Each structure stands twice: as structure tokens, then as C-alpha cells.
Amino acid sequence: MRLEGVAFRYHRRDPWVLRDVTLTLLPGRVTEVTGRNGAGKSTLLRVIAGLRGPHKGIVKDRPRRVGYAPERFPVDQPFTVRGYLGHMAAIRRVPADPVGAWAERLGFGHLLDVRLPELSKGSAQKVGLAQALMDDPGLLILDEPFAGLDAATRAALPALISEFAAEGAIVVVSDHQRCIEALPGIDRLRVDNGTVTSIPSEKTDWTVLEVEVPEDEADTVETKLRADGYRVRRRKR
Numbered sequence: 001m002r003l004e005g006v007a008f009r010y011h012r013r014d015p016w017v018l019r020d021v022t023l024t025l026l027p028g029r030v031t032e033v034t035g036r037n038g039a040g041k042s043t044l045l046r047v048i049a050g051l052r053g054p055h056k057g058i059v060k061d062r063p064r065r066v067g068y069a070p071e072r073f074p075v076d077q078p079f080t081v082r083g084y085l086g087h088m089a090a091i092r093r094v095p096a097d098p099v100g101a102w103a104e105r106l107g108f109g110h111l112l113d114v115r116l117p118e119l120s121k122g123s124a125q126k127v128g129l130a131q132a133l134m135d136d137p138g139l140l141i142l143d144e145p146f147a148g149l150d151a152a153t154r155a156a157l158p159a160l161i162s163e164f165a166a167e168g169a170i171v172v173v174s175d176h177q178r179c180i181e182a183l184p185g186i187d188r189l190r191v192d193n194g195t196v197t198s199i200p201s202e203k204t205d206w207t208v209l210e211v212e213v214p215e216d217e218a219d220t221v222e223t224k225l226r227a228d229g230y231r232v233r234r235r236k237r
């Protein structure tokens, strides 16, 4: 799948959020999208998913079945978890049977009869993931999927993401928390000021640069560096 010269803004007089974005996404590959808050990661993911159309440029060869898990799952819907997932399965014409299996695998099997507005943030996130995964997507897009997840699900998700790629899906994940960076052979994109650049792969030489920062600024600096795609190791002086 390919984006060619894509530009996007939300309203006519707004600044461009994406400008002249050209990139190729390959089947069987996992692409991690990084960038600072407000850089345009979610917007890029929405354009890749086809939820937003580009104002300039074109998107070519998007797989037919797209699974998209938004950054915040919209819980203000009058369904139980079972009702919602059954409904999503029906819309996509997939059997409802795997719903229970996904619920078990993602650890919310006990919540199937709970109403969506009553879910905790992490449980709602899992329901959003399940609806994205259930249709065996050729293009799987996960926007900050790790946010709010419990430790067991966070640990299990990278392997699950790899499985979809291994079966030939294009997988695109925005991941502030860098939970998938350890996956072998992932591609990485950085979104910055409307442009999208590819971050050199693991084969490139890395240099260790020591930077000292005041203790009370360490969290902020670490977050910024990670968002820009750098690896950070931390130790006290």
C-alpha cells in the first residue's frame, strides 16, 4: 500500500497537519509511528485507515479488510460488550463465534455482559482492540494500543501484533510508550511538523551519547527523546 504526496488538514483555513507524505507500507511488516504530542500520528493513522480522505495526493492499494483501534474507544454507546462486538461482527459479515475467543485472549471474557459506558478505560481499550482484530484484517491500525492496558495484556500484545504481520497483514502502530520497539525487524516512521520520515533500521550504527539533565526534568526529556525515536537508557549519577 502506498501514500503519494498526501496532504491533510481538518478545516479549510487550518494549517496542514500532514504535508506531502509519501510512504510505502508492506504486507508482513509492522510499522511503528512515533512523534511528539500533536505531531499528527493519529491523523496519519486515520488517513491510512481511510477514515479521512487526503486533500491532496492519493492512497493506493489499501487492503479491503481494515481493522482500526482508535486511541480512545468511544464507550458512550448503549450496548453491552457482547452486543457491541456481535453487532460489529454482523456489519463485517464475520461469524460472531470468535468474539468470545478474542474476549478470553484479551482478558475481558468476564465483562461480556457489562454495558460499554460502565467499562474501565483499560477494558474499553481491549474491546476496541477486539473489534479491530476480529475480521482478520489485511491492514491493522492500532492507535496507542498499550495505553491503559494491564501488565499481562501489555506483555501479550507485541506477540499478537507479530502474528498478524506473520500472516501477511500490514500493521501500523502508534506507540508513545515504545512497547513494540523490541519486536525484531520493525519499520519506524517519525511524524514531525506535518512531514513523515523513515527512521533508519536496526542495521544502522548507533552511537551512545551521554546527556546529563536535572533529576526533575529527566521524565520530560526522556519522553521527548523516546517520542523522537531515540533509545533511552537511564541511570543515576
Ligand SMILES: Nc1ncnc2c1ncn2[C@@H]1O[C@H](COP(=O)(O)OP(=O)(O)OP(=O)(O)O)[C@@H](O)[C@H]1O
Residues within 6 Å of the ligand: 010, 011, 017, 035, 036, 037, 038, 039, 040, 041, 042, 043, 044, 071
Ligand atoms: N478532529 C479534529 N479536528 C480538528 N483538528 C484536529 C482534530 N484531530 C486532531 N486535530 C489537530 O491535528 C493536529 C495533530 O493531531 P493528532 O491527534 O493527529 O496528533 P498526535 O500526534 O496523534 O497527538 P498525541 O500524541 O497527543 O495523540 C493537532 O494540532 C490537533 O489539534
